[in-house]
Amino acid sequence: MTPLERAEAKFGWKLVAPTILILGLLILYPLMYNVYLSFFDVQLNGYKTFVGFENYMKLLSNTDYYSAIGTTSLYLLGTVVGTTLLGLAMALLLKEPFKGRGLVNAAIMLPYVAPVISVVFGWQFLFDPISGVVNYLFVDVLGVWSERTNLIGNPDSALWVVVLFDIWKHAPIAYLLILSKLVSISGDQYEAAAIDGYGPVGRFFHVTLPELYFVLATVVLLRLIWNLNRFEDVYLLAPNVQTLPIFTYYQAFTGVIDQGLAAATSVIQLAVLSVFIWFYIKKIMKW
Amino acid sequence: MIGKRTITGRIGFALAVLLLVSFSLLPFAQILSTSLKHQYDWGNPSLIPQTINLDAYKELLGLTEAKKVEIPAAIQKILNNPKLPQDKKDAIAAKYMSNDNLFPFGKYMLNSVIFSVGAATFSLVFSVMGAYSISRLRFKGQVVIQRSVLFVYMVGGVLLMVPLYQMAMNIGLASSLWGSAFCLFLIYIVQTLPVGMYMLGNYFRGIPFALEEAAMMDGCSRKEAIIKVVLPLSLPMLATVFIYCFIIGWNEYLFASVFLKQYPEFHTLPLALQELFVSKNAIWDRIMAASMLTLAPIVICFLFASRFMKGGKTDGGVKG
Numbered sequence: 001m002t003p004l005e006r007a008e009a010k011f012g013w014k015l016v017a018p019t020i021l022i023l024g025l026l027i028l029y030p031l032m033y034n035v036y037l038s039f040f041d042v043q044l045n046g047y048k049t050f051v052g053f054e055n056y057m058k059l060l061s062n063t064d065y066y067s068a069i070g071t072t073s074l075y076l077l078g079t080v081v082g083t084t085l086l087g088l089a090m091a092l093l094l095k096e097p098f099k100g101r102g103l104v105n106a107a108i109m110l111p112y113v114a115p116v117i118s119v120v121f122g123w124q125f126l127f128d129p130i131s132g133v134v135n136y137l138f139v140d141v142l143g144v145w146s147e148r149t150n151l152i153g154n155p156d157s158a159l160w161v162v163v164l165f166d167i168w169k170h171a172p173i174a175y176l177l178i179l180s181k182l183v184s185i186s187g188d189q190y191e192a193a194a195i196d197g198y199g200p201v202g203r204f205f206h207v208t209l210p211e212l213y214f215v216l217a218t219v220v221l222l223r224l225i226w227n228l229n230r231f232e233d234v235y236l237l238a239p240n241v242q243t244l245p246i247f248t249y250y251q252a253f254t255g256v257i258d259q260g261l262a263a264a265t266s267v268i269q270l271a272v273l274s275v276f277i278w279f280y281i282k283k284i285m286k287w
Numbered sequence: 288m289i290g291k292r293t294i295t296g297r298i299g300f301a302l303a304v305l306l307l308v309s310f311s312l313l314p315f316a317q318i319l320s321t322s323l324k325h326q327y328d329w330g331n332p333s334l335i336p337q338t339i340n341l342d343a344y345k346e347l348l349g350l351t352e353a354k355k356v357e358i359p360a361a362i363q364k365i366l367n368n369p370k371l372p373q374d375k376k377d378a379i380a381a382k383y384m385s386n387d388n389l390f391p392f393g394k395y396m397l398n399s400v401i402f403s404v405g406a407a408t409f410s411l412v413f414s415v416m417g418a419y420s421i422s423r424l425r426f427k428g429q430v431v432i433q434r435s436v437l438f439v440y441m442v443g444g445v446l447l448m449v450p451l452y453q454m455a456m457n458i459g460l461a462s463s464l465w466g467s468a469f470c471l472f473l474i475y476i477v478q479t480l481p482v483g484m485y486m487l488g489n490y491f492r493g494i495p496f497a498l499e500e501a502a503m504m505d506g507c508s509r510k511e512a513i514i515k516v517v518l519p520l521s522l523p524m525l526a527t528v529f530i531y532c533f534i535i536g537w538n539e540y541l542f543a544s545v546f547l548k549q550y551p552e553f554h555t556l557p558l559a560l561q562e563l564f565v566s567k568n569a570i571w572d573r574i575m576a577a578s579m580l581t582l583a584p585i586v587i588c589f590l591f592a593s594r595f596m597k598g599g600k601t602d603g604g605v606k607g
Contacts, residue, residue, distance in 0.1 A: 005425070011509060012424035016432060019417035019480060026477040027439045030450035037450060046456035093303055104304060106590065108311045113589045115538040117557035118578035121564065122314035125321055125571065133317070136332040168310065229443025232540045236561060245445040252449050253545060259449050266446045277441050281434060 031270065038267045042259035055264040065265070068247040071159060072228070075243050078163035079170070080223045084216060086167055087174025091182050092208075094175075112172040120237045123165055127151050158238035165237055166227065174219045181215040182208070218284050225276045228269065244269055318582070322575035329571055343576035347392040392577060394552070395559040402555055403536030406475030410532045411525065413476070414483030419513060422488040423496075433488075440481035444474075444541050452545055467546040468553055474542050479532035486531070490524045491517065530592040534585055556581050 001009075038055055040048040059065050090108065094101065111119065127134050129150040138144045151157045185208065193203045231245040239246070244265065252262035320334040322344070328337050344350075366376050421433050451474065452461060460466030494517060502512040518525070540557040547553050554562065560577055 008424050009426035012420045012426040012429070015416040015420035015424070018413050019436075019484065020432065022413065022473075022477055022480060023436070023439050026451065026473060027442060027447065028435075030447050030454060031442065033454065034446070034450040037453060042449075042453065044456075046453060090307060093300070093307070098300075104308055107308045109589070110315065110586065111311055113534060113585055114315070115557065115581055115585055117538070117540060117560050118318065118582045119314050121560075121574050121578045122318040125317055125575070126314060131329045131571075133332050168314075172311075225441050226443075229445045231443070231445050232538075232557075236540065245443070248445060249448070249541075252452075259453065262449045266449060270442070270446050273442070273446070277438055280441075281437060285437070 034263050034270070035267050037260060037263040040260050040263075042263065044253075044257050044259065048260075051260065055258075055260045058261060059264050059268075064242070064247065068242050068244050071241060072243045074159060075163060075166075075230075075234070075241075076224060076227055078160070079166040079227050080220055082163065082167035083171050083174050083223055084219050086171040087178050087219060088212070088216070090171060090175040091178040095179065095182055108175070109172045111169045116169075116232045116236055119169075120165075120233075123161070123237055124152060127161060129153075152238050153240070155238075155240045155242070158241050162234050162238050162241050166230070166233055169233065170223070170226075174223070177219055177222075178212060178215055181212055185211045214284075218280075221276060221280050221284060225273065225280065228273055228276070315582075318575045318578050321571050322579050324572060326570075326572070340572065343570075343572040344580075346573065347390065347576055347580060349393060390559075390563055390573070390577070392559075392580065395554055395556050396580070398553055399537055399556040402472060402475060403533050403539075406472060406479060406536045407529050407532035409476050410479040410483050411529050414480055414487050414528065415518070415525070417480075418484045418487035418491055419517065421484070422491040436481050436484055440485055444478065448541060448545055451542075455546070461546065464550050464553065467550060471542055471546045474546075475536045475539065478539070478542075479535050482535070483528045483532055486528050487521070487524065490521060494520055527592050530588045533588065537585060 037048075039050060039052060041051045041054075042048050094104065126132050127150075129135055129148045134151070135145075135148045139146075139148050149157070151161055189207045189211075190203055193207050198206055229245055230243070231249065234241055234243055235246050235249065242250070248262045248265045248269075251257075251265065252259050316334050320336060321329065323339050323341070324331075324336040325338060325340045331337070365371065417436075421429055421436070451470070455461035455466070455470045460470050498516050498520070499509075499512045502516045503509065507515060538557065539555075540561065543555045543558045544561075547555070547558060551562075556577075560574070560581065563577065564574055
């Protein structure tokens with residue numbers, strides 16, 4: 001190492017030190033501490049007693065936990081498929097420049113940046129059984145349903161409202177990712193496919209989809225990673241839909257508080273999440 | 288995909304775009320519409336209010352004059368009883384005079400501003416330093432740090448709420464008002480720092496090194512080269528990162544509810560709005576007006592930042 005290199009390394013460490021300190025203390029350490037807590041019976045006031053694997057045993061024999069896993073799986077399936085398909089459709093639709101595209105882009109990005117707490121009230125009102133437009137549409141105008149129903153009040157139907165909400169909010173991100181790849185596909189490939197006799201549909205399946213394969217995989221993986229931990233969007237819109245994060249929150253802070261059990265839930269969830277993240281870093285980032 | 292040359296193709300395209308934009312904007316239109324409607328008008332599916340009602344906004348922004356509250360006759364009789372000591376009289380009167388419906392929106396907004404602007408500022412400073420270090424300087428362990436930041440970036444708050452709460456409890460911070468606020472402030476920095484570092488790191492890599500080199504040849508130290516060359520070149524990105532961090536803080540609910548629920552005077556907007564909604568004196572027009580006012584700063588920031596957001600936002604893992 002030359003003195004110059006050594007000076008550079010020293011400077012590099014100095015600059016990154018505060019970040020390492022903060023992230024280490026408030027993310028990496030808590031993650032490990034969480035594993036430690038999962039072996040204790042933890043009170044809200046910090047009082048702990050060692051219980052070994054009891055929290056895990058309790059968790060694995062809890063039917064609510066399995067139903068939370070089921071709800072989370074449905075939530076992930078619905079949001080991942082919905083967001084990716086809508087994002088793809090949006091990218092295909094808005095690919096070519098047209099007048100007013102900037103405005104359209106701003107409008108469709110708005111759901112993504114808007115505070116969850118504000119927009120959930122708009123959604124709650126839309127689905128309100130008395131005043132909501134959804135019930136008006138399906139009962140009074142189309143006559144599909146025979147009577148007004150409280151879709152958010154019933155956990156089974158609320159799950160699909162929450163899925164639709166997530167698609168509405170996060171399709172713009174999928175759209176941006178897919179669009180940036182879509183515009184980079186060269187026109188030559190489409191011409192070549194046209195000469196080979198493919199129509200618009202054939203060109204989509206033989207040129208566009210194979211080119212988009214990688215970015216679609218990225219979108220799917222990112223949706224899985226973010227939505228596995230999704231809390232606010234679900235809890236604030238429909239607190240009765242118990243996905244894993246909501247289940248954990250209820251265990252940790254409401255009713256019969258059992259923070260040790262919540263810690264055990266988080267440990268298992270982190271293990272699953274780590275697999276997704278590892279996959280993302282290895283396969284997508286190629287580090 | 289759709290042939291835009293034919294008339295039907297054009298109409299189909301326009302309809303599809305219209306449908307998409309309506310789907311995106313409908314909930315916003317609903318919030319705006321309900322916030323301006325009188326109560327008798329709520330059940331009306333039309334988005335246009337029959338008459339505009341600004342009372343909800345006036346009330347939230349404190350523009351209505353304090354209403355003179357009528358004290359019931361029976362209570363007035365007690366108050367007129369000369370045997371009752373004056374301080375007891377005052378206490379009873381205060382109970383009836385106080386306006387329970389009051390929702391101190393301005394205070395909550397100020398809390399939100401302090402938390403999110405403060406955290407975004409710290410986060411920006413640290414992420415400039417960290418991002419420059421991992422994207423520009425070579426040293427051992429750099430790759431490990433880079434990967435750890437990405438990993439940490441993707442770990443959600445839900446996995447951290449129990450251990451962070453317990454840590455705060457152990458060192459005694461969670462049981463006091465200022466301690467809780469301090470914890471929340473630190474957590475907001477941590478929640479935004481990896482995003483900032485990630486976005487800025489990608490941006491710094493795109494700035495040609497020759498520019499810094501030239502500055503250093505002219506006798507600048509590395510530090511001066513960063514301040515005089517790299518930062519001015521990155522201004523749009525710095526603004527974007529700041530706004531991005533600000534939005535994350537402004538929208539955060541989970542940790543605010545864990546740490547601040549029992550301290551109403553420190554509630555941030557998301558927490559306050561949720562509390563207002565579950566309390567039984569929730570009134571749709573008030574809720575919607577409050578939602579509108581919570582939205583407004585974000586929409587303004589977004590419109591301002593969207594000009595710069597094209598590059599940075601699509602690079603790899605965008606939060607959310």
